[in-house]
Each structure stands twice: as C-alpha cells, then as structure tokens.
Amino acid sequence: MTKKRAVTFKPYNKTRYAYEKLRVCRHCQQFTVLWEDECSQCGKSTLVPVRQRVTSKVKRTMLNERLIALFIGLVAIYFGQTFLQMILSAAAAILLIALLWFVQRKMLPFEVPLEMETLFEQEQPRIIEDIKRNRKLAVAALKDDELLTYEMLREIATLVQNDKIRLQQVVLLQSFVLRKDMDLAIEPLLIDSFDTDLAAYIGEVAKVQRELIKNSSIRYILAYEAHILEMEHGIEILSSVAAAAIRLKKYVEAYPEFIRRYARNIPKDRFLRLYRMIQQHPDAYWGNLAEEVAIIRREQYEWDSDFQ
Amino acid sequence: MITYVCLGILILFVAVKSAVYMKHRKYTPSSDDLDLTLLSLINPKSERHD
Numbered sequence: 095m096t097k098k099r100a101v102t103f104k105p106y107n108k109t110r111y112a113y114e115k116l117r118v119c120r121h122c123q124q125f126t127v128l129w130e131d132e133c134s135q136c137g138k139s140t141l142v143p144v145r146q147r148v149t150s151k152v153k154r155t156m157l158n159e160r161l162i163a164l165f166i167g168l169v170a171i172y173f174g175q176t177f178l179q180m181i182l183s184a185a186a187a188i189l190l191i192a193l194l195w196f197v198q199r200k201m202l203p204f205e206v207p208l209e210m211e212t213l214f215e216q217e218q219p220r221i222i223e224d225i226k227r228n229r230k231l232a233v234a235a236l237k238d239d240e241l242l243t244y245e246m247l248r249e250i251a252t253l254v255q256n257d258k259i260r261l262q263q264v265v266l267l268q269s270f271v272l273r274k275d276m277d278l279a280i281e282p283l284l285i286d287s288f289d290t291d292l293a294a295y296i297g298e299v300a301k302v303q304r305e306l307i308k309n310s311s312i313r314y315i316l317a318y319e320a321h322i323l324e325m326e327h328g329i330e331i332l333s334s335v336a337a338a339a340i341r342l343k344k345y346v347e348a349y350p351e352f353i354r355r356y357a358r359n360i361p362k363d364r365f366l367r368l369y370r371m372i373q374q375h376p377d378a379y380w381g382n383l384a385e386e387v388a389i390i391r392r393e394q395y396e397w398d399s400d401f402q
Numbered sequence: 403m404i405t406y407v408c409l410g411i412l413i414l415f416v417a418v419k420s421a422v423y424m425k426h427r428k429y430t431p432s433s434d435d436l437d438l439t440l441l442s443l444i445n446p447k448s449e450r451h452d
C-alpha cells in the first residue's frame with residue numbers, strides 16, 4: 095500500500111438542493127458543476143446558477159408581454175376618435191397593463207421552477223454531456239493532483255449518483271490521511287455491493303469521526319462481515335465500527351450481537367461507555383451482550399478503578 | 403371602432419395571460435421535485451450501479 099498523504103480539503107459548499115450546484119454560461123450555454131470562475135468553453139466570466147439564468151429569462155418574457163400590451167394600448171389611443179375616447183383608452187390601457195404586471199409579479203415564484211423543469215428536460219443531453227466533460231477534467235487532474243481530482247469528483251457527485259463515482263472517491267480518500275477536522279461523509283458513498291476500499295474507509299472514519307457511523311454504515315458492515323473478516327485488517331475495521339456504534343444507546347440496542355462479537359477489541363474508553371450504559375439500563379434488551387461485557391470486565395479490567 | 407377592438411383585444415390578452423399564469427401556478431414543481439427531476443434525468447436507472 096502506498097503512503098497516505100496529509101491533505102486539507104477545500105471547503106465544500108453544501109447546497110440544500112442538488113440543482114443549486116448546476117451553473118450555466120450566459121454566453122455559450124455550457125453547464126458546469128465545478129467551481130471555476132470562467133467558462134471552460136468560451137473563457138468568459140458569465141457562469142450563473144441555473145435559477146438565476148431562468149429567472150432573468152422569465153422576467154424578459156414577462157417584459158415582452160407588457161410591451162405587447164402597451165403596443166395594443168397605444169394603437170387603441172391612436173385610433174381614438176375624440177379626445178375623451180383617447181383619454182379613456184389610455185386609462186383603460188394603463189389599468190390593464192398594471193393588472194398584468196401585478197399578476198406577473200405574483201406569479202414569478204411559480205413561473206421560475208416550472209421554467210427550470212422545462213430547461214432540465216429540454217437540455218438533458220447537453221447537461222449530461224457537460225457533466226461528463228467536468229468528469230473528464232477531474233480524471234485528467236489525477237496524475238498531478240489527487241486532492242484536486244477528489245474535490246472535483248465530490249462536487250460532481252452531488253448530481254451524478256452512481257457506484258463508479260462513489261468508488262472513485264473512496265479510492266482517492268483512501269490515499270489521504272483522514273482527520274477529525276475533515277469534511278467527510280459515509281452515506282453518500284455507500285454502494286450495494288461489497289468493496290474492500292469502502293470497508294476500509296468506513297473503518298477509518300469510525301476511528302476519526304465516530305458520529306458519521308449511523309444505521310446505514312453499520313448495516314453495510316454487517317451485510318459484508320464475512321468478506322471483511324477475510325481482509326488483512328478486517329477485525330480492526332469491524333471493531334472500530336462496533337466501538338463507534340457505542341456512541342448511542344439506540345445502536346447498541348439495535349445491534350447487540352454485532353457489538354458483542356467485537357467487544358473484546360474495542361478501546362477501553364469505549365468499553366467503559368458500553369459497560370456504564372448497560373449498568374444504567376439493566377432492563378433494556380441487551381441479549382447476550384450484557385453477559386459478555388461482564389465477562390470481559392472480569393478478565394480485562396478486574397482491578398481497574400474506572401469500573402468500580 | 404378600432405379603439406374598441408384594440409381595447410377588447412387588450413382585455414382578452416391580459417385575461418388569457420393571467421389565466422395561463424394561474425394554471426402554471428398549479429403545476430409548478432417544488433424544489434424537491436426539481437431535484438428529483440434533475441437527478442433522474444442525469445442518472446438513468448440503468449447506470450446507477452455502474
């Protein structure tokens with residue numbers, strides 16, 4: 095195994111919705127999910143979020159409608175036979191245009207999402223093509239800068255959701271030293287099938303960021319326990335995940351057998367936490383775990399004052 | 403005469419446009435819907451586990 099690199103990730107700006115990552119060039123209409131300032135196609139600084147692009151398009155259409163209404167109104171005034179008729183036509187036209195403008199203003203928040211949906215549907219092939227271009231760019235950077243490739247893939251993966259891109263990220267993450275302060279994730283990287291890199295990655299995250307071990311990661315590890323045991327550091331991975339699961343009582347209650355199997359290998363502070371949890375809740379369902387914990391305590395921590 | 407025709411057209415134009423906007427309002431997708439649409443367009447089912 096190659097030596098792991100210490101790196102610092104560029105801050106990842108998590109958006110509430112995935113589509114907020116998508117930007118489009120006002121000049122050449124190319125899409126991108128990366129963070130570049132200038133469009134890679136035309137070189138201009140004209141990249142804007144899709145919503146902004148669509149909003150200005152909808153506003154332009156609305157303006158055009160008001161101009162048409164104005165034109166009809168002017169024709170009505172022009173052909174007025176008396177001065178009074180002209181004044182009344184002008185008043186009617188102003189009123190109607192104002193009404194149209196009022197309705198348009200009220201409907202803008204509904205019109206924009208509808209237009210965005212249409213844009214996504216109409217531009218599907220180009221969006222896919224342009225994201226593929228983003229991905230090629232990321233892979234091309236791999237030779238010189240694995241960190242950059244990872245950061246690019248992480249952005250692309252907000253919109254591209256398949257196992258290949260997940261595993262590409264996992265493999266790259268495995269070439270870095272993982273730390274507590276890193277912006278890591280497990281759930282978005284989980285796949286259905288077994289992968290050694292992914293299992294190793296979960297094992298490492300379980301050590302540095304316990305809070306990321308949730309139901310889905312525990313279930314993944316459990317589903318492929320036999321495969322993981324065949325790995326070189328398999329027991330270490332399983333023990334780290336079991337140790338991390340002790341973070342919350344609900345996980346201990348949900349997976350008592352799993353935790354029992356690796357209770358012997360977990361660090362003392364974690365075992366102490368497990369021991370106290372069981373002591374404090376003697377009526378909860380622990381299965382054989384309570385018994386195993388009592389045995390381990392006797393065998394390994396008999397004279398340890400923390401366990402008194 | 404033309405004035406009345408024009409005003410009639412203008413009323414009709416504003417009415418039709420307003421009606422279209424009202425109809426759009428009913429079918430407008432939420433942000434969650436938009437996300438789902440975009441993600442399903444980008445990720446065809448057959449490629450999800452590639």
Ligand SMILES: [Zn+2]
Nearest residue numbers: 119122133136
């Ligand atoms: Zn451009």
